[in-house]
Amino acid sequence: MKLAVIGSGNIGKSIGTWAAASGYEVVFSARNLQHAQEAAKAAGHNASAASVSEAIKEAGMVLLAVPYGATKELLTELRPLLKGKVIIDPTNALNADFSGLAIGFTTSAAEEIAKVVPEAKVVKAFNTIFASIFASQTSKIKGNTISVFYAGDDKEAKAEVAALISKLGFDAVDSGPLAASRLIEPLALLNISLGYGLGHGTSIGFSFVR
Amino acid sequence: MKLAVIGSGNIGKSIGTWAAASGYEVVFSARNLQHAQEAAKAAGHNASAASVSEAIKEAGMVLLAVPYGATKELLTELRPLLKGKVIIDPTNALNADFSGLAIGFTTSAAEEIAKVVPEAKVVKAFNTIFASIFASQTSKIKGNTISVFYAGDDKEAKAEVAALISKLGFDAVDSGPLAASRLIEPLALLNISLGYGLGHGTSIGFSFVR
Numbered sequence: 001m002k003l004a005v006i007g008s009g010n011i012g013k014s015i016g017t018w019a020a021a022s023g024y025e026v027v028f029s030a031r032n033l034q035h036a037q038e039a040a041k042a043a044g045h046n047a048s049a050a051s052v053s054e055a056i057k058e059a060g061m062v063l064l065a066v067p068y069g070a071t072k073e074l075l076t077e078l079r080p081l082l083k084g085k086v087i088i089d090p091t092n093a094l095n096a097d098f099s100g101l102a103i104g105f106t107t108s109a110a111e112e113i114a115k116v117v118p119e120a121k122v123v124k125a126f127n128t129i130f131a132s133i134f135a136s137q138t139s140k141i142k143g144n145t146i147s148v149f150y151a152g153d154d155k156e157a158k159a160e161v162a163a164l165i166s167k168l169g170f171d172a173v174d175s176g177p178l179a180a181s182r183l184i185e186p187l188a189l190l191n192i193s194l195g196y197g198l199g200h201g202t203s204i205g206f207s208f209v210r
Numbered sequence: 211m212k213l214a215v216i217g218s219g220n221i222g223k224s225i226g227t228w229a230a231a232s233g234y235e236v237v238f239s240a241r242n243l244q245h246a247q248e249a250a251k252a253a254g255h256n257a258s259a260a261s262v263s264e265a266i267k268e269a270g271m272v273l274l275a276v277p278y279g280a281t282k283e284l285l286t287e288l289r290p291l292l293k294g295k296v297i298i299d300p301t302n303a304l305n306a307d308f309s310g311l312a313i314g315f316t317t318s319a320a321e322e323i324a325k326v327v328p329e330a331k332v333v334k335a336f337n338t339i340f341a342s343i344f345a346s347q348t349s350k351i352k353g354n355t356i357s358v359f360y361a362g363d364d365k366e367a368k369a370e371v372a373a374l375i376s377k378l379g380f381d382a383v384d385s386g387p388l389a390a391s392r393l394i395e396p397l398a399l400l401n402i403s404l405g406y407g408l409g410h411g412t413s414i415g416f417s418f419v420r
Binding site for chain 2 (some may be wrong): 027101104149173180184190193194198206210
């Protein structure tokens with residue numbers, strides 16, 4: 001299945017590049033097509049670039065690698081193209097100074113995104129891991145495989161996202177329905193807090209051991 | 211430092227017994243003194259039993275092993291005895307059917323507890339681990355050391371709780387101020403959800419890898 005990456009920031013470039021290196025066909029896209037072309041060129045084999053709408057049309061799975069604050073306007077515009085598509089949501093709705101979540105408990109970024117594009121199949125994933133880990137194409141830290149917690153309401157969409165997670169070498173942990181994003185998004189903030197405020201740096205992650 | 215355990219449920223008995231086996235002096239307490247005496251007898255060496263107020267008077271550190279819903283009334287009554295004490299809060303404010311948290315995002319169980327006993331030093335800890343793991347006195351699962359995320363506003367209190375966590379063989383992860391309980395409490399619900407709803411059972415945990 002082809003993966004469209006929306007957004008040319010660190011998350012989009014690093015996951016997209018790694019997915020391409022792992023055998024996925026990846027089409028990078030961004031508001032600024034030149035940024036998408038640069039990302040595709042850097043990724044090399046299996047990678048191409050297109051406008052955001054073209055990328056979505058080509059792909060079955062869409063990585064929404066844009067800041068949470070930009071998702072509503074973007075998805076409202078793109079909604080007609082997203083029917084039946086799998087949307088991977090790696091966003092976190094952080095407040096202005098990154099010290100906390102802007103929403104939570106009674107909803108989540110993923111659920112708000114799903115409300116905007118109800119015909120798409122939103123799967124929360126990849127939000128608890130720093131972009132630098134994706135960039136280094138490493139799914140292990142000191143021998144421990146990092147877990148990617150994913151959540152969604154569509155079984156097949158989840159299976160496709162789980163396959164991508166596993167392809168990258170991560171431990172794919174089915175964490176339940178999309179509403180479980182209310183639990184996974186706080187974990188991302190814990191990750192950010194441990195990495196920055198508490199000094200562990202960005203080569204960190206969580207392993208679900210069982 | 212002597213550890214008082216309040217509550218004779220699985221969490222109190224299992225952590226208290228293990229702490230005693232690890233060299234801590236532990237005084238078990240419960241509304242029903244007989245339950246505390248049974249717990250102390252089962253724990254054996256280093257363990258004793260007392261009324262709740264006597265136990266608190268003897269100890270510097272208090273494990274609040276009661277359901278969250280019982281904490282407010284209990285602590286309001288005990289408040290005069292708790293000045294300067296370290297309170298370890300392993301509670302989770304679950305809703306009636308255990309499907310979600312009853313509070314969160316703008317507050318946490320730990321912060322609500324701290325509001326009731328502002329003269330005590332509340333440290334969130336042990337809430338993301340099943341009682342059966344404490345009962346088995348195992349801090350590793352398949353070779354992976356389980357992390358205990360702890361949070362609090364008093365540096366010395368946190369150091370004392372971290373020492374207990376480490377003594378039991380867990381990986382003690384300083385997760386920041388008490389407000390970080392807003393992140394650690396959702397992680398507990400993820401743990402419960404993975405263990406029960408998603409079928410992984412209770413021999414599970416999270417490792418913070420770095």
